[in-house]
Amino acid sequence: MxxxxxxxxxxxxxxxxxxxxxxxxxxxYKCYLNHETPWQLLIATILSAQCTDERVNLVTKDLFKKYKTLEDFAGADLKELEKDIHSTGFYHNKAKNIIECAKTLVTEYGGVVPKEIDKLTGLAGVGRKTANVIRGNIYHEPSIVxxxxxxxxxxxxxxxxxxxxxxxxxxxxxxxxxxxxxxxxxxxxxxxxxxxxxxxxxxxxxxxxxxxxxxxxx
Ligand code: SF4
CATH class of the missing domain: 1.10.1670.10 (Helix-hairpin-Helix base-excision DNA repair enzymes (C-terminal))
Structure with missing residues (x-):
């Protein structure tokens, strides 16, 4: 470009x-957002929009205990998830996107977070910044966040x-x-x-x- x-x-x-x-x-290489799996990092990064990493880490500490799998997020109740992530801000959109994103990962990608930029940016709530966080941290593909x-x-x-x-x-x-x-x-x-x-x-x-x-x- x-x-x-x-x-x-x-x-x-x-x-x-x-x-x-x-x-x-x-x-x-280190990641400022706590996570144990690629999909957890994806969700943490969606939550990090307009929010500090510290706040996201506080929220995901409990969130990933409550929603243990991608299927849990895919089947989450929207209002309940909104409450769970409320303190990260923009919680209406974030909750909607997280549920949609989890559904797509489960139904179209067998629960595996893709590494291709066009597939990542095709997921709800995922722009180039979030996609590059995944590509760099999970797949070690040269990318600039x-x-x-x-x-x-x-x-x-x-x-x-x-x-x-x-x-x-x-x-x-x-x-x-x-x-x-x-x-x-x-x-x-x-x-x-x-x-x-x-x-x-x-x-x-x-x-x-x-x-x-x-x-x-x-
Ligand atoms: S990078 Fe430039 S603007 Fe930033 S603190 Fe250093 S001198 Fe100042």
Whole structure:
């Protein structure tokens, strides 16, 4: 989709940023949403829209004890499930989508979460972000998850000027080496939580200060 021209200097700047991210944060794959099975991660990711991972983990702790299988979710009572996930917000849509998604997984995929992006995005409540969480975490397929941290910080770093998450994803795929696609999201989440916070980025303490293109850095 993007295929933009990237200069040698820009490539070097990107490489330096990635090297520093590797040094300061994890180079191991980890998932911030607790789960024991692929379908649990899918449901947790649907719940994580407009909600913190901490809140989702609190909710799924009880939810996955109550609904032990995909069939349990497929046969769930809508109103009851809405109550169960109420505190994650947008619970009407999330409950409806979770039930629909579980039904499709059971009837069309034999209970197995697919790995193909078009099959994943064909499931109720699953967009590219959720699909890429599954592809990266479950199947280790190089994929870039564009969440709120990746969107905000990629813009500040000058990696993209786009606002649309899908456009950002494709621009990042052009810019970043494939072996960093999964890691980039994990490292940027860590950076966004600790230093480059949404409200008050600590630019003067940031190890990326000299490489960052944000005009507002002080
Ligand atoms: S210099 Fe500031 S804006 Fe740039 S990455 Fe660091 S904290 Fe974020």
């Amino acid at each position: 993007a295929n933009r021209r990237i200069t040698k200097a820009e490539r070097e700047r990107v490489d330096k940023i990635l090297t520093l991210l590797d040094e300061y944060y994890t180079t191991e 564009v969440d709120t941290h990746v969107k905000r910080i990629s813009g500040k770093l000058g990696f993209t000027k786009a606002e649309d998450p899908e456009k950002i994803e494709f621009e990042l795929m052009d810019l970043l080496p494939k072996d960093h696609w999964i890691l980039y999201n994990l490292q940027i989440i860590a950076h966004g939580r600790s230093i480059c916070t949404a409200r008050n980025p600590k630019c003067t303490e940031c190890f990326l200060y000299d490489l960052c293109k944000w005009k507002g850095k002080s």
